[in-house]
Amino acid sequence: MTTDTNLKAADADSAWKDDIRAGVRHVRDLASLPLSPAERSAAQEAAVRHKVRAPKTYLDLIDWNDPADPIRAQIIPSPDELVETEGELDDPIADHAFSPVPRLTHRHADRVLLFPTYQCAVYCRFCFRKESLTSIGRGYTRDALEEAFSYIEARTEIREVILTGGDPLSLPDKALAEIRARIEAIAHVRLLRIHTRVPVVLPTRITPGLVGALQGRLMVTIVTHFNHAREITPATELACRTLRQAGFVLLNQSVLLKGVNDTVEALEELCRELMYRLGVKPYYLHHGDLARGMAHRRTTIAEGQALAGALRARLSGICNPVYVLDLPEGGGKVPLGPCHIEAREGDNWRIRGQDGGERVYRDVVG
Numbered sequence: 001m002t003t004d005t006n007l008k009a010a011d012a013d014s015a016w017k018d019d020i021r022a023g024v025r026h027v028r029d030l031a032s033l034p035l036s037p038a039e040r041s042a043a044q045e046a047a048v049r050h051k052v053r054a055p056k057t058y059l060d061l062i063d064w065n066d067p068a069d070p071i072r073a074q075i076i077p078s079p080d081e082l083v084e085t086e087g088e089l090d091d092p093i094a095d096h097a098f099s100p101v102p103r104l105t106h107r108h109a110d111r112v113l114l115f116p117t118y119q120c121a122v123y124c125r126f127c128f129r130k131e132s133l134t135s136i137g138r139g140y141t142r143d144a145l146e147e148a149f150s151y152i153e154a155r156t157e158i159r160e161v162i163l164t165g166g167d168p169l170s171l172p173d174k175a176l177a178e179i180r181a182r183i184e185a186i187a188h189v190r191l192l193r194i195h196t197r198v199p200v201v202l203p204t205r206i207t208p209g210l211v212g213a214l215q216g217r218l219m220v221t222i223v224t225h226f227n228h229a230r231e232i233t234p235a236t237e238l239a240c241r242t243l244r245q246a247g248f249v250l251l252n253q254s255v256l257l258k259g260v261n262d263t264v265e266a267l268e269e270l271c272r273e274l275m276y277r278l279g280v281k282p283y284y285l286h287h288g289d290l291a292r293g294m295a296h297r298r299t300t301i302a303e304g305q306a307l308a309g310a311l312r313a314r315l316s317g318i319c320n321p322v323y324v325l326d327l328p329e330g331g332g333k334v335p336l337g338p339c340h341i342e343a344r345e346g347d348n349w350r351i352r353g354q355d356g357g358e359r360v361y362r363d364v365v366g
């Protein structure tokens, strides 16, 4: 590398660290923000259950004159999250029940979730893993993952490893390169997936060093987590372009959140901008999980189905996410609709078209 290139790499590496340092890293840092008195006192209490953190770039997206700002709603503790509702769970999708060794969940035969860290660049109020992030709370060490790697090595049916957490891309380049190399050494693993909010909340972290740490033998799919079109900015656009041009496949999963994106207009704009501007395929729209203290952000399934149906009618297939529920007790993700089948009469199916009209389709088989 030339000295010039070295300097640029050092600048890129310090920019994201500065962004974190200038943001909110602890509940006491909220004192510098123009919060309502109710938010301020809720923050003290809520932060005991779920940490508070946001990089400056992401905080700067908030319109502080709007109490219902969709970015604010995702990261600033609300008094409503102090109210727990019957039916809410510590571990909404049963990660722990399907964890045969520490830092790994094995729910489906061909894939595992690997948790290299339980720390994130941002702490989202709605996170379904918030109890783990607070109670386990540990970062990355090579030793902490060794048992999980041995488990994957011993099971040739595992083809996909999904790094999740915590946020894997909040780790340093060196740690990411180590993890990638260790997984690549397991011959039967074919795909590395990374679930991350970093391109959304800390786009400066997408540096040449990070890209280099992830490139190797395996196809890498990066699943981002944009929830609102306001999160799509020149900085997130640059981050996604960098990842795309490095050859990674980009998908997005959003969570349906009341007061953030629960209108067809908000979801339509999000999905179109993801695909058209970022080149990120909308993959899943998740129904809100049963995370504690989140009743005020959940919609009903019927409301979600109505939104998914309206999106289906407005958007092309490539812009349309699948509306899913990750079932409690480890039942996995199931699509919730919309369903266009009205009835079946023998070989005839009565199916509702996108125009609302019914057609009959007959099974014609040899």
Ligand code: SF4
Pocket: 119, 120, 121, 122, 123, 124, 127, 128, 129, 130, 165, 166, 167, 196, 197
């Ligand atoms: S970044 Fe992901 S894991 Fe971390 S708090 Fe947000 S939703 Fe949860």
